[in-house]
Amino acid sequence: MASVPTVSVAETSGQDRVALVGNPNTGKSTLFNALAGMNVRTGNYPGVTIEKKTGVCELETGKITVVDLPGTYSLAPRSPDELVAVEVLTDHVTQPDGVNLIVCVVNALLLQRNLFLVSQLLELGKPVVVALNMIDVAKSRGMEIDVERLSTQLGVPVVATSAAKRTGIDKLKTVVAEQLKTSPEQHERSRILPPEFYASVDRFRDSLIATDEASDASLPDDYLLERMVLDRGGAPELQVIRTYGDSAAESLAAIREDLTQALGDPIDIECNARYAWAKAKLDSVFKNDSRPSSRVTDRLDAILTHRVMGLICFVIMMFIIFQSIYTFAAWPMDLIDAATSGITDAVCSLMEPGKLRSLITDGIIAGVGGVLIFLPQIALLFLFLALLEDCGYMARAAFLVDRIMTTFGLSGKSFLPMMSSFACAVPGVMASRVIENRRDRFATIMVAPLMSCSARLPVYLLLIAAFIPSTTYFAGWLSLPAIVLMSMYLVGVVAAIPVAWILKKTLLRGEVAPFVLELPEYKIPSAKVVLSRVWAASKAFVIRAGTLIFAASILIWFAGFWPGDHTNQYRMEAQLDSFQGTADARQTLIADLNAESSRLLEDSILGRTGHLIEPIVRPLGWDWKIGVGVLASFPAREVIISTLGTIYSLGGDAEEEGLVGALQASTYDDGTPVYSVPVALSVMVFFALCAQCVSTLLVIRRETNSLFWPCLSFSYMTLLAYFGAWLTYAVSSRLL
Amino acid sequence: MDTTLDQLQPGQRANIIRIAGADGIASRLREMGFVPGELVHFVRPAPLGDPLKCSVHGSRIAVRCGEARRVYVEPIS
Numbered sequence: 001m002a003s004v005p006t007v008s009v010a011e012t013s014g015q016d017r018v019a020l021v022g023n024p025n026t027g028k029s030t031l032f033n034a035l036a037g038m039n040v041r042t043g044n045y046p047g048v049t050i051e052k053k054t055g056v057c058e059l060e061t062g063k064i065t066v067v068d069l070p071g072t073y074s075l076a077p078r079s080p081d082e083l084v085a086v087e088v089l090t091d092h093v094t095q096p097d098g099v100n101l102i103v104c105v106v107n108a109l110l111l112q113r114n115l116f117l118v119s120q121l122l123e124l125g126k127p128v129v130v131a132l133n134m135i136d137v138a139k140s141r142g143m144e145i146d147v148e149r150l151s152t153q154l155g156v157p158v159v160a161t162s163a164a165k166r167t168g169i170d171k172l173k174t175v176v177a178e179q180l181k182t183s184p185e186q187h188e189r190s191r192i193l194p195p196e197f198y199a200s201v202d203r204f205r206d207s208l209i210a211t212d213e214a215s216d217a218s219l220p221d222d223y224l225l226e227r228m229v230l231d232r233g234g235a236p237e238l239q240v241i242r243t244y245g246d247s248a249a250e251s252l253a254a255i256r257e258d259l260t261q262a263l264g265d266p267i268d269i270e271c272n273a274r275y276a277w278a279k280a281k282l283d284s285v286f287k288n289d290s291r292p293s294s295r296v297t298d299r300l301d302a303i304l305t306h307r308v309m310g311l312i313c314f315v316i317m318m319f320i321i322f323q324s325i326y327t328f329a330a331w332p333m334d335l336i337d338a339a340t341s342g343i344t345d346a347v348c349s350l351m352e353p354g355k356l357r358s359l360i361t362d363g364i365i366a367g368v369g370g371v372l373i374f375l376p377q378i379a380l381l382f383l384f385l386a387l388l389e390d391c392g393y394m395a396r397a398a399f400l401v402d403r404i405m406t407t408f409g410l411s412g413k414s415f416l417p418m419m420s421s422f423a424c425a426v427p428g429v430m431a432s433r434v435i436e437n438r439r440d441r442f443a444t445i446m447v448a449p450l451m452s453c454s455a456r457l458p459v460y461l462l463l464i465a466a467f468i469p470s471t472t473y474f475a476g477w478l479s480l481p482a483i484v485l486m487s488m489y490l491v492g493v494v495a496a497i498p499v500a501w502i503l504k505k506t507l508l509r510g511e512v513a514p515f516v517l518e519l520p521e522y523k524i525p526s527a528k529v530v531l532s533r534v535w536a537a538s539k540a541f542v543i544r545a546g547t548l549i550f551a552a553s554i555l556i557w558f559a560g561f562w563p564g565d566h567t568n569q570y571r572m573e574a575q576l577d578s579f580q581g582t583a584d585a586r587q588t589l590i591a592d593l594n595a596e597s598s599r600l601l602e603d604s605i606l607g608r609t610g611h612l613i614e615p616i617v618r619p620l621g622w623d624w625k626i627g628v629g630v631l632a633s634f635p636a637r638e639v640i641i642s643t644l645g646t647i648y649s650l651g652g653d654a655e656e657e658g659l660v661g662a663l664q665a666s667t668y669d670d671g672t673p674v675y676s677v678p679v680a681l682s683v684m685v686f687f688a689l690c691a692q693c694v695s696t697l698l699v700i701r702r703e704t705n706s707l708f709w710p711c712l713s714f715s716y717m718t719l720l721a722y723f724g725a726w727l728t729y730a731v732s733s734r735l736l
Numbered sequence: 737m738d739t740t741l742d743q744l745q746p747g748q749r750a751n752i753i754r755i756a757g758a759d760g761i762a763s764r765l766r767e768m769g770f771v772p773g774e775l776v777h778f779v780r781p782a783p784l785g786d787p788l789k790c791s792v793h794g795s796r797i798a799v800r801c802g803e804a805r806r807v808y809v810e811p812i813s
Binding site: 073074076078109110112113116231232233234265266267270271272275293297301305306307308310311395398399400402403404406412436512514515516517518519520521 | 758759760761762763764765766767768769771772779780781782783784785786787789791793794795796797798799800802803
């Protein structure tokens with residue numbers, strides 16, 4: 001390779017900035033990964049929900065910043081958010097970090113339709129390079145494209161690439177470097193629409209200048225002026241009316257009226273002109289005039305979107321995913337478990353019993369280790385999600401379930417956000433941006449946190465491991481723990497139905513929103529795209545364990561440690577460390593130590609708080625330790641694990657068997673076990689339905705731009721969780 | 737005489753005559769390839785009859801019946 005992607009995402013000011021633009025399903029993400037490597041920085045443009053994804057790419061001439069914009073079919077901004085994405089491309093004053101060059105990623109298989117977007121980009125007056133992607137697939141289907149001819153026709157460089165096979169990437173880098181060096185900042189804007197149209201844009205500009213005498217606001221960019229005339233009710237129109245007042249609205253209406261009289265509706269003028277342009281530009285570009293569509297995709301779709309087979313495949317696929325999360329993660333989990341106890345033993349052999357040792361072993365290792373153990377399962381879940389999305393199945397799933405989802409007031413497009421929420425509600429809520437309709441989007445945001453996220457997984461897994469017997473059926477293909485796990489996932493789904501339905505009948509009442517969704521061709525998922533998603537998710541999980549859970553663990557440890565005189569306990573621990581006597585005497589000493597530890601825990605702040613709230617959680621079948629765990633897990637659900645880990649570790653219950661053993665062994669004062677299957681189920685159902693996650697509530701606040709919706713989420717979910725847990729306990733303790 | 741896309745039989749092909757409306761969804765349909773003069777192929781409906789899977793301009797697109805009613809077509813027998 002001529003150049004290597006850089007390792008660091010350095011401070012990027014002063015570097016050339018290149019935007020990556022393209023239709024959805026053009027392999028844009030794969031190309032972005034090929035250009036920028038794994039060093040991607042994601043964030044938001046200020047104040048809006050447009051994702052800002054940047055990376056650094058090293059060219060022969062130096063580093064450049066690559067900005068990946070969300071996939072789009074056109075540059076007609078319909079919402080304020082989409083307007084920001086267009087402003088990034090037009091050097092608008094409010095976007096100081098504009099771009100110097102645009103790389104348009106085009107799907108070679110859908111060249112003519114993709115040229116619609118290219119034609120709009122050429123009107124921006126920026127240097128454009130076209131990356132003719134998926135060229136390998138096109139070739140394999142007997143499609144021959146004359147790349148040089150296309151380049152001459154379009155008047156911009158065209159580079160044939162295959163991001164998936166990583167061919168043409170170096171060529172693209174060279175061309176981009178060349179263009180950045182030689183191309184003037186401002187190009188002549190292409191004029192693709194009829195002259196009458198540009199005359200009316202001039203008229204509109206003049207009318208704005210006329211009303212503008214008093215203010216010194218700068219005129220909108222020419223491209224946005226054109227959009228104002230073209231898009232009825234579009235974001236640019238609304239913005240210009242806000243700035244210039246009703247006179248702008250009136251002149252716009254008059255100009256559109258004249259234009260419609262002369263040439264027809266602006267929407268038709270644009271569509272006809274652009275498709276005619278695309279057709280003309282493609283003249284003799286194809287060496288054979290075929291438009292080969294994928295037979296593999298059609299055959300797969302015949303099964304996967306079939307009215308019976310499609311649904312069966314869907315259910316089987318979901319089942320396989322949940323079952324494999326259980327099966328494949330066991331081995332790495334044992335490793336992490338062994339490492340945790342190894343570290344605890346090492347610390348104990350190195351340190352004298354005391355405050356610090358207690359903090360490190362009972363607080364930090366028990367707390368953080370208890371959460372980290374679930375990393376393999378979370379990575380697996382994200383792996384499956386990324387695979388399904390990248391191979392093109394997610395759109396089929398949306399197609400299959402759309403009718404069902406509309407019954408509950410959602411849309412097929414809610415499927416991806418909701419499915420993502422099974423991994424984590426934060427990206428799930430953010431993924432709801434794909435839903436254009438506000439009411440559908442808000443309903444999705446409200447129910448997405450009910451999907452069982454990976455933070456609940458540790459809770460389920462711990463309790464299932466402790467209390468659900470691992471009976472298997474059908475020669476080991478189906479196990480009781482997997483069934484219980486799947487039921488927990490179903491609880492959230494089932495609860496989401498009435499919630500969405502009620503919301504759409506009350507707060508979010510309105511007509512059914514439109515639905516148009518492209519079903520991309522199936523493809524072999526790109527390892528790079530999939531792995532980078534899994535990597536990002538795992539990293540976020542580990543960072544969370546290292547910061548939020550770490551801090552919570554220390555706080556919980558302190559609350560469970562203080563006040564209380566621990567001298568007796570240390571003396572007994574030291575005695576045990578160097579114990580020489582008989583096994584019986586050793587057992588007695590351990591029992592004494594446990595009694596002392598548990599007395600100290602009950603007297604601590606944690607213990608006292610627990611006893612205080614016990615009456616509230618009693619009807620759910622919980623003891624004070626669970627109650628405290630739930631209370632402490634307000635910032636994040638998995639804190640319950642670290643809290644229970646710390647409580648049982650401080651209380652002296654956790655020995656060699658770890659937390660699972662401690663839960664199984666824990667008893668009330670009269671000797672009856674605290675946990676039974678109904679109690680375990682009740683705790684699981686509570687966590688399935690509750691809103692114990694600060695990150696989710698914050699992201700809802702950001703995505704809805706209001707305090708009302710996160711407050712509503714928290715209150716309805718907490719109520720639902722409490723009554724759900726109560727019902728589960730009441731019913732299951734009668735049945736079991 | 738005015739046939740719309742949702743009235744076609746599964747597997748039937750038709751020529752697009754016009755798209756009704758001038759709002760955001762009307763332009764979205766156009767951007768995605770529903771253009772007058774173009775051939776559209778109604779492949780099959782989803783398991784519960786809605787949305788419909790169509791093939792237009794070389795790509796496969798799912799539209800709900802509500803949107804399909806805006807696409808006026810001339811069936812090819």
